[in-house]
Amino acid sequence: MAILKIARMGHPILHRRADPVADATSYDVAVLVNNMIDTLADSGGIGLAAPQVHESKRIVVFFVPKARAEGDDDEPPEDVTVMVNPVIEPLGDETELGWEACLSVPGLMGAVPRHTAIKYSWTGLDGQPHSREANGFHARVVQHECDHLDGILYPMRMEDMTLFGFSEETNQNAELIAAARPDEEEFE
Ligand code: NI
Numbered sequence: 001m002a003i004l005k006i007a008r009m010g011h012p013i014l015h016r017r018a019d020p021v022a023d024a025t026s027y028d029v030a031v032l033v034n035n036m037i038d039t040l041a042d043s044g045g046i047g048l049a050a051p052q053v054h055e056s057k058r059i060v061v062f063f064v065p066k067a068r069a070e071g072d073d074d075e076p077p078e079d080v081t082v083m084v085n086p087v088i089e090p091l092g093d094e095t096e097l098g099w100e101a102c103l104s105v106p107g108l109m110g111a112v113p114r115h116t117a118i119k120y121s122w123t124g125l126d127g128q129p130h131s132r133e134a135n136g137f138h139a140r141v142v143q144h145e146c147d148h149l150d151g152i153l154y155p156m157r158m159e160d161m162t163l164f165g166f167s168e169e170t171n172q173n174a175e176l177i178a179a180a181r182p183d184e185e186e187f188e
Contacts, residue, residue: 058085
């Protein structure tokens with residue numbers, strides 16, 4: 001078990017395209033994934049992408065807390081999902097605004113437009129292909145994490161910078177942002 005150091009916005013590893021993984025069943029990948037899961041649990045986040053722990057590889061771990069997906073037309077997976085070389089395909093043109101936070105952008109939160117519904121595919125640690133459809137918060141988490149693999153942090157997706165700020169401040173600025181914010185709980 002190891003808790004890995006998390007890179008913060010501005011570190012070059014967060015702003016480059018991560019490399020594809022040739023063998024999802026390799027020992028090195030298993031060790032990295034175990035350490036990512038430990039780091040995610042320690043941080044209190046919801047998802048973590050390998051570049052955030054200074055490994056420029058296309059690997060993501062995430063889970064969807066039940067409380068966050070309530071009200072969505074979706075039944076998210078209950079366990080942690082480990083994805084190697086994930087690919088996202090939007091389902092339809094609809095987008096929605098929702099609040100996001102990120103372990104690499106500590107203390108801040110912002111309202112980010114994301115595709116409402118997606119299909120996503122990946123290679124599992126078993127080396128086999130997997131895919132799911134997702135909407136709402138589940139779809140948002142997957143899009144946020146996969147963006148990390150392309151060097152994109154959520155502030156780079158934002159269209160209204162008045163909906164970006166320190167969590168402690170925006171929590172008090174309820175009137176300005178109530179329309180865009182479903183709740184104030186952070187996710188990775
Ligand atoms: Ni993030």
